[in-house]
Amino acid sequence: MFTINENFCKLPESYLFSEVARRINAFKEANPNVDVIRMGIGDVTLPLCPAAIEAMHKAVDDEGNPATFHGYGPEQGYPFLREAIALHDYKKRGIAMDPSEIFVSDGAKSDTGNFGDILSISNRVAVTDPVYPVYVDTNVMAGRAGDLVKGAWDKIQYLPVTSENGFIPSVPEGMDIPDVIYLCYPNNPTGTTLTRDQLKVWVDFALKHGSLILFDSAYEAFIRQDDVPHSIYEIEGARKCAVEFRSFSKTAGFTGIRCGYTVVPKELTAKDSNGCDVNLNHLWNRRQCTKFNGASYISQRGAAAVYTPEGQRQIKEAVDYYLTNAGILREGLTDAGLEVFGGVNAPYVWIKTPAGISSWEFFDLLLEKCNVAGTPGSGFGPAGEGYFRLTAFNTLENTMEAVKRIRSARF
Numbered sequence: 001m002f003t004i005n006e007n008f009c010k011l012p013e014s015y016l017f018s019e020v021a022r023r024i025n026a027f028k029e030a031n032p033n034v035d036v037i038r039m040g041i042g043d044v045t046l047p048l049c050p051a052a053i054e055a056m057h058k059a060v061d062d063e064g065n066p067a068t069f070h071g072y073g074p075e076q077g078y079p080f081l082r083e084a085i086a087l088h089d090y091k092k093r094g095i096a097m098d099p100s101e102i103f104v105s106d107g108a109k110s111d112t113g114n115f116g117d118i119l120s121i122s123n124r125v126a127v128t129d130p131v132y133p134v135y136v137d138t139n140v141m142a143g144r145a146g147d148l149v150k151g152a153w154d155k156i157q158y159l160p161v162t163s164e165n166g167f168i169p170s171v172p173e174g175m176d177i178p179d180v181i182y183l184c185y186p187n188n189p190t191g192t193t194l195t196r197d198q199l200k201v202w203v204d205f206a207l208k209h210g211s212l213i214l215f216d217s218a219y220e221a222f223i224r225q226d227d228v229p230h231s232i233y234e235i236e237g238a239r240k241c242a243v244e245f246r247s248f249s250k251t252a253g254f255t256g257i258r259c260g261y262t263v264v265p266k267e268l269t270a271k272d273s274n275g276c277d278v279n280l281n282h283l284w285n286r287r288q289c290t291k292f293n294g295a296s297y298i299s300q301r302g303a304a305a306v307y308t309p310e311g312q313r314q315i316k317e318a319v320d321y322y323l324t325n326a327g328i329l330r331e332g333l334t335d336a337g338l339e340v341f342g343g344v345n346a347p348y349v350w351i352k353t354p355a356g357i358s359s360w361e362f363f364d365l366l367l368e369k370c371n372v373a374g375t376p377g378s379g380f381g382p383a384g385e386g387y388f389r390l391t392a393f394n395t396l397e398n399t400m401e402a403v404k405r406i407r408s409a410r411f
């Protein structure tokens with residue numbers, strides 16, 4: 001009889017955002033006339049920018065014409081997009097990046113989850129805590145996380161980021177050296193950032209100990225402060241120790257279209273069990289060629305259009321709109337007496353729950369009293385308990401309305 005990968009059975013019943021959606025839907029069913037403002041999952045609300053729409057319309061027409069039809073594309077992505085990424089996201093920021101180091105995909109969620117395929121099961125994994133749940137859950141699936149003991153996986157190394165340490169993770173000391181470290185900056189869920197100097201500490205640590213940093217910069221487009229790095233490759237030596245994940249989801253509203261990319265520099269090597277160097281770029285390429293047939297031609301044409309001057313202007317306008325919302329949340333909720341973090345270089349604000357209320361209790365309270373839905377901090381990890389996340393991705397009107405409702409609830 002066949003058997004299953006029992007690691008999957010260790011996972012909590014549902015993925016965090018599915019559970020949040022389930023609870024909101026149950027509330028809506030019980031209260032059909034109530035207008036719930038959804039600030040839970042970080043999904044965009046503005047339509048796609050005209051430059052991307054126009055490019056995708058044209059790409060659809062290409063597919064209807066024998067002379068311009070595209071079937072299977074390159075698994076790594078079309079050269080027109082890889083070259084545009086190398087130029088605009090890297091060269092223009094003073095970072096040399098060859099298009100062959102860029103792997104286009106259907107998004108950063110898949111890539112951060114899939115990257116573990118090419119890493120040994122024996123790697124010791126560290127995550128900041130709270131953390132985007134995909135990093136942890138996919139390591140549970142792979143068998144790297146151990147068992148869930150009192151809300152924490154016993155083989156995962158948690159690096160707390162809370163108001164006590166200013167949301168700056170400390171590098172582990174002594175014998176606790178992780179092999180693989182997930183960092184996401186600007187951070188999901190806390191909306192906080194690391195400066196160049198603070199990120200350098202991690203790059204130096206990884207270089208010293210032979211660790212690999214998996215750097216998720218899906219929220220890079222929201223950076224507005226000069227000392228916050230847009231890419232880990234701004235830090236010297238990062239090409240030898242870091243993989244970077246990017247996404248068009250939040251940058252250009254592609255949550256429904258799907259397009260992202262992963263950078264695996266050629267210098268990145270690991271030792272196999274015989275002590276021989278293995279190149280990660282080759283390994284990831286081999287994995288992608290076998291398991292992935294590339295993002296669609298249409299979405300890649302849409303993504304490439306984001307790099308045109310009009311595309312750049314249009315997506316900046318959208319990101320600025322969300323950042324305005326983030327500012328309204330920050331200020332409004334601070335005025336309401338809550339302690340609020342993040343939201344300056346990120347579309348998330350991270351709120352300390354009032355008077356020791358647990359994250360899920362606050363979720364229920366906010367939903368029932370204010371009809372505002374967010375995400376409980378404890379869903380992102382043990383150190384998220386006592387915190388709550390709201391996204392700035394709703395409309396300006398709904399954001400203002402949510403603040404008004406929360407203020408009048410007087411927590």
Ligand code: MLT
Nearest residue numbers: 040041042043109132188
């Ligand atoms: C979030 O709400 O954390 C994100 O939308 C999830 C994602 O990007 O997959």
